[in-house]
Amino acid sequence: MGMCKDWKDGGAPGAPPFKAVIFDMDGVLVDTEVYYLDCRGQFLTESGVEVSHEELLELVGASVKQDRANMLKWFTRSGISIDADGIEMLEGAWWQGRDIDYATLLNPGVKETLIELKRRGVRLALASSSSHRNIAQVLADCGLGGFFEVITSGEQFHESKPNPEIYLHTLESLGLSAGDCCCVEDSIPGIAAGRAAGLTVIAKREERFGFTQDAANAIIDSIPDLLDL
Known part of the structure; x- marks a missing residue:
């Protein structure tokens, strides 16, 4: 497994190593899988x-x-x-009639981590295979609607993850290169998409479905761990 940059290094002392973090949604921000x-x-x-x-x-x-x-x-x-x-x-x-309380599925420490990343000057984006409608509902229910300057849905493309197009489009919307950014994923298709786009891929550990995350550059146990790699 490759090594990820230290958030405390890179550039000027105390500067974050990436200009932006691109988050997947399902399994990363919310435990919906x-x-x-x-x-x-x-x-x-x-x-x-x-x-x-x-x-x-x-x-x-x-x-x-x-x-x-x-x-x-x-x-x-x-x-x-x-x-x-x-x-x-x-x-x-x-x-129909089966309403999901997404707020109860929000992974621990997500909101606090997003707040801290923004405080450090890190830009935030979201790239999810879910529909725009579902993304909007999840973000609204979890109180995360104002954090992401770019939101990309897999329904915008002929093929979503593992095709890297969703990440390439997000990078273009941010006006940043892949080397300036990392993504946070959990699934094999998501990890493959991030790597194919040239991103540093950080995987949120997932051991319930029997797949490997070895293709990621780093694996974290929880979203707040992103700040302390």
């Missing part, structure tokens, strides 16, 4: 779709395109005649 996975499993079971736990894990960190491809494969395999749009409508109806 387990919740979403349980709900998706329940939806599939109630829809008459048989899928293993190992297959469900393929949805963690997946792009919207890959997510829809997996769902269509599982419905078809179960003998259910439906297209991708039909599955999306069916799932949308299933979610």
Whole structure:
């Protein structure tokens, strides 16, 4: 695993090593991955779709395109005649009335870390595979709406993570080079996207889904640890 710069070094004494930090959202800012996975499993079971736990894990960190491809494969395999749009409508109806309290899923120390990064003059951005609508809801519910000067959604692109385009676009919007920034990720697709974009990738440790984060430059146990690498 590569070494990450020390936040206390780099440039002038006391200056942060990166001009900006680009955060993923699900699994990094909010602990939604387990919740979403349980709900998706329940939806599939109630829809008459048989899928293993190992297959469900393929949805963690997946792009919207890959997510829809997996769902269509599982419905078809179960003998259910439906297209991708039909599955999306069916799932949308299933979610009606199931409000998520995102504030209770906010990872510990996130807001305090964002406040401290801004105090140190570090610019903040968000690059998530989720839709703009979902991003806006999560940030509003968690009181994080005013922290990010650039917010990029995977739905803006033909392919989201692991394709690096979402990060390249975010860098362009910030007007910064990859060497000036780091990203904070958790999933294999996210880590791969950050590395392909040339970013220093810091992974928030995730051991519940059986994937490796070894491709990241550094691994932290919690978001506040970002300040003390």
